[in-house]
Amino acid sequence: MLVQLKIIGFLLVVLALLHAAFARYFNWRAEFAAVSLINRQMMYVHTFFVAFTVLLIGLLCLTSAPELVGTPLGHRLALGCGVFWLARLAIQFFGYSTQLWRGKRFETAIHVVFSLLWTYLSAVFLWVGLN
Structure with a gap:
């Protein structure tokens, strides 16, 4: 299980980093042009915190797999x-x-x-x- 958790840790770190490209890939500048400032900023902030949470879970798996299992x-x-x-x-x-x-x-x-x-x-x- 330790190896599986390390693999998961790596995958989650990569997934978290991929979130940095979401705004450009999904063309958020144009898509959210008509959206109010609060809704646009909530989308960016929530995406950041989802990515941050995924990153932290990934780092937890990479650094603490034995503790998770044991x-x-x-x-x-x-x-x-x-x-x-x-x-x-x-x-x-x-x-x-x-x-x-x-x-x-x-x-x-x-x-x-x-x-x-x-x-x-x-x-x-x-x-x-x-x-």
Whole structure:
């Protein structure tokens, strides 16, 4: 399980860093031009904090995998992370419209890749948290 947590740590750090490109990739400048200042800034701030949280979870896995696996507090933290990523997996299917990806090769591939990633993260964290 230690190796799995290290792999997860690496993947989450990469995912957190990818958030830096969201505004440019999704063309937020043009997309949010008509949105009020508070809504535009909330989007940027919330994206930052999601990325920051993902980064911290990744760093926790990279630096404290033995503690996650071997201590009661580690199990509770892992269980919390497992519930977090399980909720993210549910949102993948129930929070986003299939119109965003169905029939589009690249978007479908991204949907599948992230569905598998959320499943992997959920399974490992729940396994650690419940054992």
